[in-house]
Structure formats: C-alpha cells, structure tokens
Amino acid sequence: MIKLFRRTPASQAPRRLTFSILRHNPADPASRPQLQDFEIEEAEGMTLFIALNEIRATQDGSLQFDFVCRAGICGSCAMLVNGRPGLACRTLTRDLGTQITLAPLPFFELIGDLSVNTGKWMRGTSERLQTWIHNDAPVRLDALEERMAPELAEGIYELDRCIECGCCIAGCGTAQMREKFVGAVGLNKIARFHLDPRDTRSDADFYELIGDDDGVFGCMSLLGCHDVCPKQLPLQTQIAYLRRKMAIVGLS
Amino acid sequence: MDVIHTDVLVIGGGLAGLRAALAAKKRGQKVIILSLVPPKRSHSAAAQGGMQASLGNTAKGAGDNEDVHFGDTVRGSDWGADQEVARMFVHTAPKAVRELAAWGVPWNRVERGPHDVIIDSQKVTLNEADAAHGLITARDFGGTKKWRTCYVSDGTGHAMLYAVSDQTIAAGIPVHERMEAVALIHDGTRCYGAIVRNLTNGKLSAYVARATCIATGGFGRIYQATTNAVINEGIGAAIALETGVVPLANMEAVQFHPTAIFPAGILVTEGCRGDGGLLRDVDGHRFMPDYEPEKKELASRDVVARRMEAHIRAGKGARNRFGEHLWLDITLLGEAHINSKLREVKEICHHFLGIDPAKQWIPVRPAQHYSMGGIRTNAQGAAYGLSGLFACGEAACWDLHGFNRLGGNSVAETVVAGMIVGEAIADFCASPAGDMHVSTALVRDCLEKAEAEFTALSAGQGTEKAGQLLREMQAIMTEQVGIVRQGEALGAAVDALQKLVLRSRQIGLGGRRPGADPELTTAWRLQKMLKLALCVARGAEQRCESRGAHFRSDYPQRNDADWLKRTLAYWPDAAQPLPSLAYEELAIAGMELPPGWRGYGTRDAIEHPATAIRQAEIDAIRARLGEADRHAVQDALMPFRHLLPAHLRGNNARLDESA
Numbered sequence: 001m002i003k004l005f006r007r008t009p010a011s012q013a014p015r016r017l018t019f020s021i022l023r024h025n026p027a028d029p030a031s032r033p034q035l036q037d038f039e040i041e042e043a044e045g046m047t048l049f050i051a052l053n054e055i056r057a058t059q060d061g062s063l064q065f066d067f068v069c070r071a072g073i074c075g076s077c078a079m080l081v082n083g084r085p086g087l088a089c090r091t092l093t094r095d096l097g098t099q100i101t102l103a104p105l106p107f108f109e110l111i112g113d114l115s116v117n118t119g120k121w122m123r124g125t126s127e128r129l130q131t132w133i134h135n136d137a138p139v140r141l142d143a144l145e146e147r148m149a150p151e152l153a154e155g156i157y158e159l160d161r162c163i164e165c166g167c168c169i170a171g172c173g174t175a176q177m178r179e180k181f182v183g184a185v186g187l188n189k190i191a192r193f194h195l196d197p198r199d200t201r202s203d204a205d206f207y208e209l210i211g212d213d214d215g216v217f218g219c220m221s222l223l224g225c226h227d228v229c230p231k232q233l234p235l236q237t238q239i240a241y242l243r244r245k246m247a248i249v250g251l252s
Numbered sequence: 253m254d255v256i257h258t259d260v261l262v263i264g265g266g267l268a269g270l271r272a273a274l275a276a277k278k279r280g281q282k283v284i285i286l287s288l289v290p291p292k293r294s295h296s297a298a299a300q301g302g303m304q305a306s307l308g309n310t311a312k313g314a315g316d317n318e319d320v321h322f323g324d325t326v327r328g329s330d331w332g333a334d335q336e337v338a339r340m341f342v343h344t345a346p347k348a349v350r351e352l353a354a355w356g357v358p359w360n361r362v363e364r365g366p367h368d369v370i371i372d373s374q375k376v377t378l379n380e381a382d383a384a385h386g387l388i389t390a391r392d393f394g395g396t397k398k399w400r401t402c403y404v405s406d407g408t409g410h411a412m413l414y415a416v417s418d419q420t421i422a423a424g425i426p427v428h429e430r431m432e433a434v435a436l437i438h439d440g441t442r443c444y445g446a447i448v449r450n451l452t453n454g455k456l457s458a459y460v461a462r463a464t465c466i467a468t469g470g471f472g473r474i475y476q477a478t479t480n481a482v483i484n485e486g487i488g489a490a491i492a493l494e495t496g497v498v499p500l501a502n503m504e505a506v507q508f509h510p511t512a513i514f515p516a517g518i519l520v521t522e523g524c525r526g527d528g529g530l531l532r533d534v535d536g537h538r539f540m541p542d543y544e545p546e547k548k549e550l551a552s553r554d555v556v557a558r559r560m561e562a563h564i565r566a567g568k569g570a571r572n573r574f575g576e577h578l579w580l581d582i583t584l585l586g587e588a589h590i591n592s593k594l595r596e597v598k599e600i601c602h603h604f605l606g607i608d609p610a611k612q613w614i615p616v617r618p619a620q621h622y623s624m625g626g627i628r629t630n631a632q633g634a635a636y637g638l639s640g641l642f643a644c645g646e647a648a649c650w651d652l653h654g655f656n657r658l659g660g661n662s663v664a665e666t667v668v669a670g671m672i673v674g675e676a677i678a679d680f681c682a683s684p685a686g687d688m689h690v691s692t693a694l695v696r697d698c699l700e701k702a703e704a705e706f707t708a709l710s711a712g713q714g715t716e717k718a719g720q721l722l723r724e725m726q727a728i729m730t731e732q733v734g735i736v737r738q739g740e741a742l743g744a745a746v747d748a749l750q751k752l753v754l755r756s757r758q759i760g761l762g763g764r765r766p767g768a769d770p771e772l773t774t775a776w777r778l779q780k781m782l783k784l785a786l787c788v789a790r791g792a793e794q795r796c797e798s799r800g801a802h803f804r805s806d807y808p809q810r811n812d813a814d815w816l817k818r819t820l821a822y823w824p825d826a827a828q829p830l831p832s833l834a835y836e837e838l839a840i841a842g843m844e845l846p847p848g849w850r851g852y853g854t855r856d857a858i859e860h861p862a863t864a865i866r867q868a869e870i871d872a873i874r875a876r877l878g879e880a881d882r883h884a885v886q887d888a889l890m891p892f893r894h895l896l897p898a899h900l901r902g903n904n905a906r907l908d909e910s911a
Contacts (some may be wrong), residue, residue, distance in 0.1 A: 018725055026715065027767025044573065045516070047604070057719040061771030066289070069481045071518040072603055073410065073596065074293040077419070090603035094843040110428075111452055112768055119290025119429045132418035133356040141347035142902040145307075147386030148361050156358040164292055195481065198356055237701055246884055 015042040015098050019055065021063070022103040025112045027034075035101070036060075044251050046090035048081065048102070052114075057061075065111035072230065075163030078105055078170070085167035085228045105170040115162050118166040125182055129209050131189045146198070159192035159238065161231050168235065171224035180214040184225035184235045187216055191238040206242075209251040216243045253696055254457035258284045259681050261445050261461035263433045263488055267409070267666035269467030270416045272633075275674020276463075277423050281681050281749035284459065286429045288483050291417045295469055295481040296660065296666060297596045299409025299521035300596050302391060302401035303667075304660035305345035308906050309362050309387040311378045312399035317883055318342045320397050323357060325658060326871070327850040328395045328552050328634040330800035332505065332654025332818070335629050335843050339892040341490035341652050341668050343851030346904040348404050348667045349388060356416045358771060359388040359402055360593075370528025370584055372548065373538070376783055391593075392526040392590065393659040394554035395852070399567045401660040406521050406596045406789045409663050411563070412728075413460025415668070434466065434776070436495055436641070437690075437698045443641035444493070444690045447702045453767050456702055458695045462688045463640050463677045466492060466627055467670075471644040474736075474785045475620035476726035479512050479519035488647045492627045493787070497819035499635035499834070499836075501628035501649035507657055507801045508557040509737050516604050522659040525549040527593065529582040531560065532613065533568040536579075544852055551852040554801040555654040555829030557618035561735045564617070578615035586610070618735060622646065622662060624653040624801065625788075628836075633673030634818075639685060642677055644669040647855035651818065652879045655800025669712060675897040710772050714758030718775035721752050721759075725778075725785055728752075733789045738805045742793035748831050749786050756782060794833055795819065797858075810859035812847045816840065840866050844890035 019039055024033040038055045049070045056063045065088070068076040072160040078094075078104040081090050082096065093100070108116035168184035171173045175183050190210050194198045210216045219239055226236040262273045265287025277283045285291070308316035323343040324714075326333050353359055364385035366377050371392075393401040404411040420427070433446040437458060445461035471486020472478035490496040511520050525531075530538050531549055543559045544551045551559075560578055563569070569576030582597070584588060587610040590598055594609075601609040627643035628636045629650055635641040644650065652665055680686045732745035759775050779808045797805050797811035816838045821831040840846055840862040847863050849855045873888050881904065887893075893901045903909075 011783075025767055026763070028765070035627070045604075056770065061719075061774075062765050062769065063856075064348055064770060068289055068293045069295065071298065072290075073298050074295075074481070076289060076293045085265075092606075098435040118291070122290065122292070123300050123427070126421050127417065129831075130422070132422040133354070135354070139351050139353055139354040141900070142905055143350070144905050145350045145388055148358075149386060150363045150389075153358045153361045154405075156356075157360075157407065157411065157825060160358055160414065161407060163297075163410070164290075165756075171776050196356060196358075198354065208395070250857075 009116065017051065017093060018043050018099050019051065020099070020101045021113065023113055025108065026110055027112065033117065042093050046093045048091045048093065049077065051093060055167065065114040067071065073163065075165030078118070078165040078167050079103065080105060080170065083172040087165060087230045089145055105166050107169050107175055108166060116166070122164045122185070122204065125186050129182060129190060131188050133193065134201050135198055136200070148197070156192060156196050157190055159195065159233065162188055162233055163231060167228045167230055168225035171228040173222045173224060174218050174220050177213060178218055179212065180216050182210065182215055184229070186210070186237050187219070188235055191242055195240070203249045204243055207246050210242070211246045211250055216246050219243070243247055253454070253699060255695060256284070256457060256459050257784040258282050258461050260463045260677055261286065262463065262465045262467060263446060264467035264469060264645070264647065265289070265427055266294035266467060266469055266645065267296040267413055267416055267663065268670045270420050270463065271670025272465050272467060272644055272674035272677065273425050274416070274423060276670055276678045276681070277425050279675070280680030281678055283425050285420070285425060286431045286433055286459070287427055287429050288432055288451065290387050290429050291427055292750045293741055294413060294675045295484055296413045296663065297410045297520065298481060299663040300406040300519065300521035301393065301526065302403030302408045303349060303404055303412070303664040304393070304396070304400050304658065305349040305664060306342065306398070306400055307346055307349065307388055308382045308398070310390050310399055311380055312392065313390050316398035316400055317882070317909070318904070319886065320344070321400060323845060324396045324570055325652070325661060326845045328656055328658040328707065329654025330850065331453050331694065331812070331816065331847040332651070334631070334651040335890060336892050336895060337650050337652050338673065339844070339890065340631060341665065342893055343904070344668045344671060344896065344900050345664050345882065346452065346670055347900060348664065348671060351607055352412055352415055352667065353388060355419055357411050358838065359405055360404060362387050362389040367571065373528065373584060374546065375529055384765050390846040391523055392550065393522055393747055393759070394525065394547070394550045394556065397838050401523070401526065403523065405592060406594050406623055412663060412667065417862050430793055433491060435698055436491055436701050437695055438495055438638055439694060440497055440530070441639060443638040444688060444695070447698050451768055451773065454769060456699060456706070458699050460690060460695060462681050462686050465642040465644065465645050465673065465677055467645045468505060468647045469645065470623040471781070471784050472623065474725060474729050474781050474788070475588045476730040477517050478511070478620040479517055480620070485777050485781055486527060486784045487777060487780050488832060489626050489743070491783055492635065492643070493691035493783060493821070493823050494826070495638060496822065496824040498635050498785055499637065499822050500643065501625055501820050502655065502791070503787040503821055504802050504819060505624035505655045505800060506620060506788060507553055507622040507624060508618040510553060510560055510618050510727060511580050512619035514615040514617040515574040519581065519605060519621070520600060520614060520616065521594070522553070524580060524597060527589065529580055529583055530584070532579040532581050533563060534570040535568070539563050543693050547852045552605065552656055552658060552850070554803070555853040557735055558803055560618055563619045566773055569615045570615065577615045577617040580616045581613045582609050583611060583613070613898065620730070622657055624655060624657055625649050629725045632676035634671060634676065640680070642673055644673040656712055671900065672896065691756065708768070709759065709775055710761055710764050712759050712761065714760040716755050716758045716760065718756070718759050718771065718778045721756050722774065722781070725749065725752055725782060729788070731783055733792055737792050737804050737828065739793065742789060745789045746786065746793055746830070749789055750781060753782050754830065783823060791819045791821060791833065808854070810857035812863065816860055842890065844886070846870070
C-alpha cells in the first residue's frame, strides 16, 4: 500500500499555528514595520500558500504577498521563512514548528508586507549582463536546426533552470554589503551563456561584464546562495569555474 | 489625466504577448507590454511537457510532416477547429521551434544509436539514425500519430519563456509590470488602448495605442479544481466582452487535464504518459486499455479525462481523506529517466505529496486545465467587432483547438500565433486603418468611468465578501459545468451564477487602504469572472451535443448536422443578466478534412449532409492529382499560405525533405 501523506494520528487534535508576519505598507505614511501575529488551525497537506490565503480571506484582507504558479515553478513567492529564504508555495507547514515567522526577502525593494519587487531588479541585471544569446547570424527559419551534442543541451538546461526567485541574493553576504553585486543569479546566467556555443561572446567579453567586485570577484565564497537555491543549481561549481576563467583573462 | 502613448499595447507578458511584441517591434513599431507579474513569472513557465512541431527527426517521428500534424490537430479538435488556422499553425510550428533553438532554448537532442524506451508498458529498443544525431528530439503525447513533441526535459515552457523574454529585453521593449488593464478605450467601432491600474499603488492611467493586443491567457480560476496559476482569471477576455461589441467564442469548450495531483491540483505533465506512464485504479488495475484499446493512456485529453471520471463513478477510485482519485504510475520508467526528463514532476511529488515517483504511485484526478474559447479573432488575430484590437494565445479563440486541444499544441500556439499576429499588428499600424484620431474626451470618459467603478466598489457598505462569492462560483463551475455535463444541472448553474451576480453588487470591504489593496482587487475581478462563468455555463446549456471536451450525458453524440458551429457570446448591455449567444457556421464545403471518426473515443456522430459531398470532391481532386507532391495536393484542397506573412510561407526542411 502506498503511503500518501504522513498522517497525523486521528486521536491527535490538529495543531494551532501562529504566524508572525512582518507588516509594512510603504504607500501608507503612517505605517511602521512591525510583526503581527495570526493564528490558524493546521490542515493536512497545508502549505504556506494555503495558510496565507486563509489568513487573508478570513482575518486580514489587506495582507500582501505574491503567488503565481503555486507549484514551485515560477519563483514569485520567495520569502524568509523562519529567517531562511525559500519558496512559500511548496513549504509544508508540517515541516515547521507551531511558531512560524514570515518576512519579505531582504535586499529587494519592498512593495508591501511579504511582497518585494524582484522583477525590477532581475530586469536591470539582465540588461546589465546582457543575458541573451549574442549571435549576429540571421535565423534561417526554413532550414534544419544547428546540431548540438545531447549532453551539452542537457548541461545548458541544468543552468537554465534558474527561476529568478531571488533566494540566492537574500542568502548572500556580499549582496547585503555591495548594492550592485550581480549575485549568484547573475553569475549563473553568465555561466549559462558562456557554456552555450550559440552565444558568440568571448571570455574577454564576459570579463567586461563580470570581471570586477560587482561580479565574480566580489563573491566571498560563503555559499549561502548554494545552500538556499530551491532549484539546487550547481552555483558553487559555476562561480568557482567562472572565477578561474575570468582570472586568466584578467591576468593575460 | 495620466496618459501614455504608444503604437502597440500588448496586454499580457506570457509567451504569446512577448512574441507578438517582438514581431511588431522588429517591424519598427513602438511597443509597450503590460504584465500582472514579471514576464518570467507568467503561466507559460508552467508548460512542462513540450511543444508540437513536425520535425520528424526521431525514429518514432520518421515520416512526420505538416499533413500528419494537421490531421491530428483537426481530429483532436473534434472538427471544431478553423482548418485554415490549423494549417497556418502546423506549417509555422517547425519554424518557431528552430527560431527558439537559435535564441538559445536547450531543446533535448537526438542521440544516435539504440536506446530503451517504455511503450505500452513494455521495454522497447529504438535505434536513432546517425544522420539525426544532435538534431532536436521529440517525445510521445496523446492524440498524435507520431512522436512530435519537442521538449526541454519537463521545463519546456520555462526554457521557452526565458529565451523569448530575454529577446524582448535585448530588443529594448519596456514591460510595465504589476499593471492590469481594467477597460478598453473604444468608441464602439475602434479600439484606442486601455485604462490600466497599477497594482502597487492602485492608480489608474490611460494607455493610448494604435493597436492593442490581448494576450492574457486563460480563465481557469473560475473553476475550483484547476491546474492554472492564480493569475489566470481571464480579465483580458472579460474586458473585451464588456465592450459589448467583441464576442467571446466557444466559451463552453473547457479542457480538463487528466493528471493533476490530488488534491492540490498541480499539473504533472502528459509527458509522464507519453514516456510510458500508466493509469491505475484502486485495485492497481490498468484500466485505460479496457475503454480505449487503440490509444490507451494516449487518447486525447478529453477522452482520457472522461474515462477516468467514469471509472471513479463506477466505484473504482482510490480514496484519501480529500476524496477519490486514481493513480499515475511512472515507476516503470526508472529513476534515471525520472531524474533527467521528469525532474519537475519529481520535485512536485516530493514537495507537495512527500513521495518519490520513482518508487510510489502519484494520486491524480482530472482538473480544469485549458480554455479553448476566448476572444474571437480572424486568422490574423484581429478581434471581431473592434478595429485595432487583436488577441493571441489562450486568451483568443483563433481557433486552432476547436473543442479539444492536443497536448503540446498550446505552447506551440503561443509562439506561432505571436509570430503571425505580431506581423498582422505591424501591417495594421502601417496601413491607413492604423491611423488614429482619438478625442481626449473619450479617453477621459473611459478613465472616469473606471475610477467611478473602483470608488463605488471600495465605498460599498454591503455584507457580502468577494472571496466567499468567488469560492461559491468556483464550486458551481467544478460541480455542474465540469467534465460531465447535463441540461438540468447546467440550467441550475446558470441560475445560481446569476444569483451570485446580484450578491456581488452587495460587497463590503474591510476598509479603504492606500496603495495596493488585494481585497479591492479581488472584489473588482469577481464581477468580471462571473460574466465569464456565465458565458461558459450558458454556452454549455445551449449546446445540445457532445464535442471534444464538451460532453453532455443527455446528448452523448457529436451532432454535426445541427452543431458544427462556433458559439459567439456577446454582452451588449451591462445590465443584462445573461450573455447573448449567436452562432457561426463551420463550412464543410471549404474543409481539407471533412468530419469523421477521430480514431479514439465514441464513433457515432450525427453526420452533416455536406460531409459526403465534400469528401467526394476531395477524392476527385486527389485522384486527378495522382502522384503530385503533397504540397501541390494540399494547395488544391485548401490553400492557406496567402494568409501567412511572406517570410513564413517557405517549405520546412527535414532530413528526408529539402526546403
């Protein structure tokens, strides 16, 4: 028989959960950041997505947070759960204690409560790092596609899986000190395009983008990014690889 | 009055909107994209399994071409599709895949030599040709004769969305994020842009544009059990409906995906079944072969979903505390395959169910998934009723999918329609019709009307709560306007929805708040969603036949004689309680593929007299042309290339066919 859910024994009453949520509405001059407590009863299979929607529906209609796919695919709902960056949609309450603290991701512009403007930062970083395939050859729509080794395609996808949730930035020591640091999300994107033979940029071109303290040399190797990445991207390996590559360019 | 001017306003930052924006921008138009969320968060990212395009690179895809893809798509649609559009689509899909490959999408590639796959629960060894090594590979999906679904593991939509979004950044197209179009600016004949609400600070502004394109996706959130993201509320379609002159078509055609994890409703890709996964019941019995001996788990989605519901109703569902479900078994695919090609599925099972799908079965039940209906457009994506208004992607009824969409045809549609409609928008802007003379009074009136609506809503003193009404609507839709429909229940649903409309006029909010006010936003959207729900329920009640995803237990046959037509739903007067329905005939005389049996599902359609006549014509044309090449035969049957932009008309190269 298949074990579906880790069931609470029938005799045991459902837990009461207390959510301490950091509240602040920057649009309201009277608003001061403060923790506000909400209590709800835990349900089987409850995620933070379900819990926050229940709080908003039954206790406080003004609570701000972001969810889109609610399936761990889009990256909208990253927040600090008990101080650790993660995706709220796929965090099950059963894996947490009865006292749960939620706060918005640090570093990004606050929109309100748990909602931050990751989109603005990600677009800015994309523009700065020019995170698109650079190739002047015209696309031949009618012809057979260029060939690519199957394992290379899978290797590129491995790095392409980043969902720009911002967890790596929130978990990064350098980003807290250096506002323009591109972070693991930025470095991973460079690694992704560096690996892709369709991108014609050279190592020297990439050095122009990340060969300084706002780029790969700013990383202090604390590896918070690697620990909190919800997609388990190989950030540690990629940053080390890029640093070696860029050091060679810088020295030559 | 805050007014922003542009040539092209694209409403929606998913794949369809972004691709259309790129096409228009490359033709020199100034473009602004509005998006509820950062574009890379769009629901397009959730498309896991793949995109259909007849490249024919693999052993199981050999011999595939546009003709086969066309036949599958029209049969899949249960003959509801516009066949010219289906032709444009299948012809352009290979170009779209190849363009995306050049833009960096890491499509999985063909590996030469033997490899093991699971087909019909048996291990089979396939041998890939040397000549195909390194070209784009494909997997199997339901309702197709060939393996045609190009994929990037099970993150296809994500990879496509990031590549296309990065192209729009490279092209310098601004995206105004966290903005919602709340009304179209129009004078009853021409569209001049939209009134837009900033979701961060609640402020309204006017975006005045020569051409407006709605690409806001589907409206799955009118259902309780849905695979759709929380932003799929159909507001783009609703504001078009509210113009009173733009119809929504085939709103009753709603697809249910067979495998949503139960009870969360999160999708696990059709690639699971395509790659060899099986459906099992409470006894562990593989039941699909009992119903569909030919295609088994790989019949089209409407058929599989319906068979699953029937099997549960026959008492064969497994049970957990949330209700009944069936099992999806992918354990036979092996850990290595699951870890590489079905990784999202593995993550979803781990995080939401706490199970390992390599070892345990996945609890699934069908859930609402896709809306075939939407803003009715012509083959160029121009909406009926208002000049200057376009639509593409799931928000539109272009009408590629008819009454049932095949898996892998929707992400394909987003980019293909974006390529075609974006060009049409640029053509429109370059033509005299694209010139615009708009009075500031009209713009101001539209803005003030929207302001008044929000003010009235936030000042409401009623006792009703929007969230509660929303849940009641979703329950009605899932229970009474779901997979199996019946006249009496549909009539009751229409009545109940109308009562909700009345109650929705008595909403009271918890208070007025500066900045974003999620409660006000919900209350405002509820009114729109109720209208969409009524279009679906009323359309379903009136359509007395079964076609594709629309199944009536009291009218189980497809009835071509009376119902080979598209429903058009209008809402000409805001005060009227129901949409006005009209119908548009699908002319058999012009069809390349006249109605017939789909090759799966029931085989007892009520035939239209014109079918035999058209079939005789087609047979005569084929006999006359004899051994002529397939493009010439196709052109004699139903020319379509003139409908495409010139640069998309060329033949597609394949390994065994030069371009």
